Amino acid sequence: MxxxxxxxxxxxxxxxxxxxxxxxxxxxxxxxxxxxxxxxxxxxxxxxxxxxxxxxxxxxxxxxxxxxxxxxxxxxxxxxxxxxxxxxxxxxxxxxxxxxxxxxxxxxxxxxxxxxxxxHIEMGRAITRASNPVVLYVSGGNTQVIAYSHYRYRIFGEALDIAIGNCLDRFARALNIPNDPAPGYNIEQLAKGGKELVDLPYAVKGMDCSFSGILAWVEGLADRLASDENDSRADRLKTEEGKVVTPADLCFSLQETVFAMLVEITERAMAHVGAEQVLIVGGVGCNERLQQMMGLMARERGGSVYATDERFCxxxxxxxxxxxxxxxxxxxxxxxxxxxxxxxxxxxxxxxxxxxxxx
Amino acid sequence: MAQSTTHTLPPPFNSSSTTPKPPLITQGAEALLYKTTYLTPSTPIALKHRPKKSYRHPTLDTRLTKARILAEARVLVKCKREGVVVPAVLGADWEEGWLACEWIEGKTIRAALDGYLKRDVGEEADLRGEGVRGLMGRIGVVLAKLHGIGVVHGDLTTSNLMVRQLEREGDGLESLSLGENREKGLEGEVVIIDFGLATQSVQDEDRAVDLYVLERAFGSTHPQAEGLFEEVLRVYGESYKGAKVVLRRLEDVRLRGRKKSMIG
Incomplete structure (x- = not known):
């Protein structure tokens, strides 16, 4: 067929x-x-x-x-x-x-x-051969933690307002980060040069989470970013240690914060249903930092993470x-x-x- | 599910090398729960240890662990003081990441419902039974009381609600412990546990989201018992001033969440 x-x-x-x-x-x-x-x-x-x-x-x-x-x-x-x-x-x-x-x-x-x-779920399962995983589906329009039961993919947790990908896309717009090949990809590359962690809101409610408040917060910071590490203008955003914050630092901080939220709600769903496998699907699922964090979580639980590359994510x-x-x-x-x-x-x-x- | 991998207990619980390591009761998302003793060797406690999460940035991890242990302890004390049935706090250390609470003897609502539904297999479980509806009602009362004192749990699931085992002696309750009573597993005081994500709030929105989280846990964990949740809400709605407004708000939250438009 x-x-x-x-x-x-x-x-x-x-x-x-x-x-x-x-x-x-x-x-x-x-x-x-x-x-x-x-x-x-x-x-x-x-x-x-x-x-x-x-x-x-x-x-x-x-x-x-x-x-x-x-x-x-x-x-x-x-x-x-x-x-x-x-x-x-x-x-x-x-x-x-x-x-x-x-x-x-x-x-x-x-x-x-x-x-x-x-x-997305069926392609992820076919490629990775994960038999019955908890699925984290993260894209521009969706953020869901899903597990299969009784002939349905049941949604255990999800974003209560905007999707994770939407949060990243709009953050990219605020910082004028290009949309080609993808805003999330460009944020990921920029974040690799970030070191300082900016304190951002962290919004997890059980197995659900929320991103709109974080987005509004980081959008508000966008105008006060340093052009580089040596920027000495007085009105620039600084960390608690007094270091200036560059766009790379903010990309890094945003990824560290929102991905920690996603891994946390996924782990909670795994604990809740007693699953050991986790599958990441959707466009944001290609992010290698997210995959790495999920892998660390899964390993600590004695489980494993399955992810695909950009062809299928x-x-x-x-x-x-x-x-x-x-x-x-x-x-x-x-x-x-x-x-x-x-x-x-x-x-x-x-x-x-x-x-x-x-x- | 609860494989004890390489986890070690935080000090001072790791000091006695003579006694065997206390049993790991469950591995939640954030914490490991052990049954051990504290203060005296005959005081059983639930020790909640939040080990460092290697996936999280260390600064974020420290910040979250400290905030959550402190918030949990504060909320538990407040609940106890205001008469909401929760485990008592016996000790805490946010640097080491642990919280020691009173041990609750009993089972989770999840286990109780699973047991009830299993016994009732056949094509349709009896959701009209007095015992099971009574239990739902008691959950409604407890949640109303919790919200009434300005606390929002933040992670309500059927695993985070317990039925305390009835005392078999003394209390004159022997008559209830007849082995053939098929709804026996549903009796007992409802105790809310795991306040790891609790916040102090009197906002309708937060209360409604709290209920919404539980509603979904019901639907996804016990699909056959989804209808039972109405009874929880019915009793909740009658149990404190302001509950009706929260239930109306819940309808808005449902539209945003479960049936919300999903683009892309």
Whole structure:
């Protein structure tokens, strides 16, 4: 069985082609193409421009996928597209493409709408072979701690206001850090040069956390940062030891603080459900400092961390194909008429028919 | 779950080399809980040790450990003084990262509910039973009392609420301890434990988030018993002035959290 996956819920357009050979064999990734819309520095990506980007690139990417793999439409079992959650206009533009392809290739009754979050989880599990992990899903729009139980991915903890990635993106804007290749990536690189830890708010509530207060706090500090370590202007921000704070120090402090919060709520969920594995998915999951901190936590608990690299962490089409094909395998079908999209789509709304009841 | 890896006890609990290391009761997210003795060899205590977290920046780690131990001790003392049933504080050291509390004999609500639901297997658990509804009501009362004195727990789960085991002798309660009583495991005083994330607050928002955290713990840990939580809220709503406002606020929090729009 081969599935084509189309993803475009945010600023990445992803096309993936996956094959599930025989029962019990690992899936084979045939193609994983992506094109990203970058907003100019100091601003974020808006629905209209992002949708336009997806519309103008999707035909090229699908053609390229077929050429590259030599797969013909007749070999494809189903078309999988992101149903939600995500930004409305980009989701719709990709859904229109999915319907068109389904009609062209005679697959109009094999159109599978996939939950974006479930796509991330299933791709992470497939790549890392983590069997039943606690999942930390961290991206521009989502921050969730998830564990599987009784055919659902249940949300144990989440951000109560803005997502971690949104916090990082907007922080990058405040400091005019470029959006290319990704604001979070650039923060990560800058943070490597940071040494001084600035005292920032720390907001954990049980297995939930909050980032908007921290964001407002660091945005307020942005104007008072030193240009470099030798900046002697009197009004500059200083640590308790009297050292000036550079943009690198603030990036470092922000990462140390917000990632500590994420690791803490993940550890609490692991303690609560008695899990030893932890899987990190979503765009922020590529951050190597986050992976390192999670690894240290897991090791102290006698467990292990599973993470993937940017090919699978960042939004991609292959994860949509993977989750869609799993559903297809259990008999899930969809028609062009039913192929809606939705901005609101909770992870725990999806019936996970392809897993055993208890894991 | 509680593998005792290489953890060592903080001083002074590591001093006696003659006695065996006290048993590790549970490994939470932040702390290790041991059962040992303090002050006298016959005073059992729950020793909560917060070892250093290597994943955290040392400055942040020190700051959080100190703040949390102090806050926990202060809140426990306040609860005790105001008549909320919590373990008594016997000692603390935030440099070494430990807090010693009275030992509560009993089981967690999580274990009690699991036991109850398991016994009732079959297709549908009986959620109308007087015992289980009574227990939910007692949780509601205790939470109302806690919030009423200006304390927010910050990490309410069914693992952080306990049912204290009934005294078998003396109190004239022998009649209750009939072995065949299927709801026996649900009886006893509800004790709130683990105030590691507690704060002192009288804001409706904080109280509502507190309830919301517990509501979700109910839903995710005991999916079959999600309906029971309504009883907790019903009794909570009747138990102190201001509770109704908190319950209305809870509806707002639910919209932001569980069913909030998720973009991306």
């Amino acid at each position: 081969i599935a084509l996956g189309l993803e475009g819920s945010a600023n990445k357009l992803g096309i993936g082609l996956i094959s599930h050979p025989a029962q019990g064999k690992p899936p084979i990734i045939l193609a994983n193409l992506r094109h990203t819309y970058h907003a100019p520095p100091g601003s974020g990506f808006l629905p209209k421009e992002t949708a336009k980007h997806h519309r103008s690139w999707i035909v090229r990417l699908v053609k390229q996928t077929l050429q590259q793999t030599g797969i013909t439409p007749s070999q494809i079992s189903c078309i999988c597209y992101t149903k939600g959650p995500g930004m409305g206009a980009p989701l719709q533009s990709v859904a229109v493409a999915a319907r068109t392809i389904a009609l062209l290739w005679g697959l109009e009754d094999k159109l599978i709408g996939v939950n974006h979050c479930v796509g 960042i939004d991609n089409g292959i994860m949509i194909a993977q989750a869609g094909l799993l559903a297809y395998g259990t008999g899930v079908r969809g028609t062009v008429e039913d192929s809606e999209t939705t901005q609101r789509f909770r992870t725990d709304e999806v019936y996970i028919g392809w897993r055993e009841r208890d894991g």
